[in-house]
Amino acid sequence: MTAPLTETGALGAAGALAAALLVGIAFGWCLERAGLGNARKLVAQFYLTDLAVFKVMFSAIVTAMLGAFWLSRLGVLDLSLVHVPETWLLPQLAGGAQFGVGMATAGLCPGTACVSAATGRGDGLAVVAGFLAGVLLAGAALPRIAGFFTSTARGVDTLPARLGVSQGAVVLLIVALALAGFAVAGRIERARGARRVA
Amino acid sequence: MTTTRILAGVAALLAVGAALMGSPAPAPRGGAVDVAALAREIDREADHVTAVELAQWIRERKDGLRVIDVRADSEYAAYHIPSAERLGMAEVAALRPSAGQTLVLYSEGGAHAAQAWVLLRAAGHQRVYFLRGGLLDWMEQVMNPVNADARVAELSRYFGGVPRAGAVPEPGATLTPASGAVARMRRRGC
Numbered sequence: 335m336t337a338p339l340t341e342t343g344a345l346g347a348a349g350a351l352a353a354a355l356l357v358g359i360a361f362g363w364c365l366e367r368a369g370l371g372n373a374r375k376l377v378a379q380f381y382l383t384d385l386a387v388f389k390v391m392f393s394a395i396v397t398a399m400l401g402a403f404w405l406s407r408l409g410v411l412d413l414s415l416v417h418v419p420e421t422w423l424l425p426q427l428a429g430g431a432q433f434g435v436g437m438a439t440a441g442l443c444p445g446t447a448c449v450s451a452a453t454g455r456g457d458g459l460a461v462v463a464g465f466l467a468g469v470l471l472a473g474a475a476l477p478r479i480a481g482f483f484t485s486t487a488r489g490v491d492t493l494p495a496r497l498g499v500s501q502g503a504v505v506l507l508i509v510a511l512a513l514a515g516f517a518v519a520g521r522i523e524r525a526r527g528a529r530r531v532a
Numbered sequence: 533m534t535t536t537r538i539l540a541g542v543a544a545l546l547a548v549g550a551a552l553m554g555s556p557a558p559a560p561r562g563g564a565v566d567v568a569a570l571a572r573e574i575d576r577e578a579d580h581v582t583a584v585e586l587a588q589w590i591r592e593r594k595d596g597l598r599v600i601d602v603r604a605d606s607e608y609a610a611y612h613i614p615s616a617e618r619l620g621m622a623e624v625a626a627l628r629p630s631a632g633q634t635l636v637l638y639s640e641g642g643a644h645a646a647q648a649w650v651l652l653r654a655a656g657h658q659r660v661y662f663l664r665g666g667l668l669d670w671m672e673q674v675m676n677p678v679n680a681d682a683r684v685a686e687l688s689r690y691f692g693g694v695p696r697a698g699a700v701p702e703p704g705a706t707l708t709p710a711s712g713a714v715a716r717m718r719r720r721g722c
Contacts, residue, residue, distance in 0.1 A: 342572075400546045406556035413556055414573055414658075489589070495596055495634070495659070500554035509547035513540055 337405065341415040362449045365390075371449035373441025373457050380438060383526050385519040392512045403505050421488035428482075440464070557656055570653055579649055580664040583673040586636055587687050590615050596633040596659075600624065602644050603667075613638065613670055614691060624648045627657070638663035638670070 336342055340350040368390045369375045378384035405411035437443045440461045442450055447465065450458025476483065493504045550556075573579050581589070589597055590613070599616040601608050608618040616638070619627070624637065625648075635652065637645040637660070645662035652660045663670065675693035677684050685695035 396543055400543060400550070403550050403556045404546060407550075407553060412569060412572070414569065414578065415576075489594065498596065500551070501556055502550040502552065502554045506547040506551035509543050513544060516540070 336409070337411045338415055342412070361445070362452060365446055365449045366453060370446045371453050371455065371458065373450065373455075376437070376443075376446060377441040382522050385523055388519055389516055392515060396509055396512045399505055399508060403501065418490045418492065421491040422484065423486035423488055425483050425485060436465070555656070555658070557658065570650065573653070579646075579653075579661065580642075581636060581661045582664055583669040584684055584687065586613070586638075586663055586670070587674045587691060589634075589636070591687065591690055594634065598633055598635050600635060600637045600648075602637055602639050602648050607640070611667075613667070621648060621651075625651045625655070627652065634659040634661070636661050636663060638666050640666050641668055642666040 339345045340353060345353055365371060368386060370387060370390060375384060376387050379387045402411060402413065402416070406413045433443070440447070440457070442458060442461045444462075444465055447458050447461035451462045452458075472479075494501045497504065586599070590599065597615075599613055601612050601616045601618045602621060602624060603618070605618060608616075612618070621644070627635070635657070637648045637652075639645040639648075639662075642662060642665055645666060649660055649662040665672075672678075673684070674688055674691055677688050677693070677695045679697055680688060680695045688695045
């Protein structure tokens with residue numbers, strides 16, 4: 335059987351939605367167990383006192399990347415069926431900056447805000463309401479900003495293509511960066527007394 | 533040794549293995565071609581680009597783009613898509629594109645280029661496309677588009693084309709300096 339099952343039609347439409355729900359719940363549970371539903375925990379990374387967010391997210395990236403590579407290599411996953419989002423350079427840079435400001439201000443990103451809201455935190459509920467309002471406003475303003483939204487299109491722009499190296503080489507590069515990052519993060523936390531937020 | 537160190541070691545080993553393998557595409561078993569995977573690509577229409585898409589790629593100087601004309605030398609000499617290089621089918625089959633390269637193959641109508649696409653995909657090359665409709669679509673959609681929107685019209689002028697408003701031009705009508713070559717193709721068929 336070849337994955338992704340949602341793309342090969344093996345699950346059907348209802349099965350794909352059910353799978354999305356289950357994966358979403360599992361992801362949220364992991365975030366909650368890692369303490370990422372707490373805004374103080376997320377903000378602590380900006381003060382370099384608790385870098386759990388950095389480590390959790392980079393671990394997730396490395397795990398998914400290695401899993402995708404090797405499952406494909408073993409013939410279990412058909413990577414040609416995995417959607418790779420296209421790049422629109424300036425609008426995505428602007429969106430990323432806006433996202434970063436929002437995250438530093440609220441202490442939550444959309445995923446962790448959902449987790450925070452699900453556990454009954456008021457700040458989580460406020461952030462969810464805020465980003466849903468932002469989505470609606472952006473949708474309403476789309477006709478006026480459509481030109482910017484579709485500017486600087488780069489198509490599917492990937493690191494292997496950009497660097498002119500194999501996908502395996504990029505996997506090694508990212509894992510090396512992650513491991514070095516974890517080591518540096520550990521040193522920083524130890525140097526600053528590792529005031530972990532529960 | 534802590535669990536963290538063990539996990540880090542496993543990740544490092546898998547990453548080094550990935551770098552040695554290079555591509556995540558599974559090796560064909562016993563030289564067999566994964567025809568099911570190719571069929572899915574064709575079904576999803578992920579095997580080709582349109583003439584307008586190709587024109588945009590050329591204009592934007594897409595990184596690693598190689599446009600390959602698989603027609604005869606004389607046809608290539610008469611007219612070819614800007615930046616294209618000519619290669620025979622045997623040369624195409626022997627191509628070893630690097631990971632960063634994107635190949636776009638074209639022929640007159642698309643049939644030969646589609647065959648070349650199958651050869652390269654069967655050899656395991658990932659970023660390979662053929663021009664849907666071949667040079668004929670290039671002429672109709674890029675060099676002489678009819679009632680094109682502003683974006684396509686501007687793209688057409690970039691390549692020295694003549695966008696037109698109104699009725700579809702008669703086959704063989706002289707619209708651009710290159711259209712004579714297309715007229716000859718139409719008469720001969722593809």
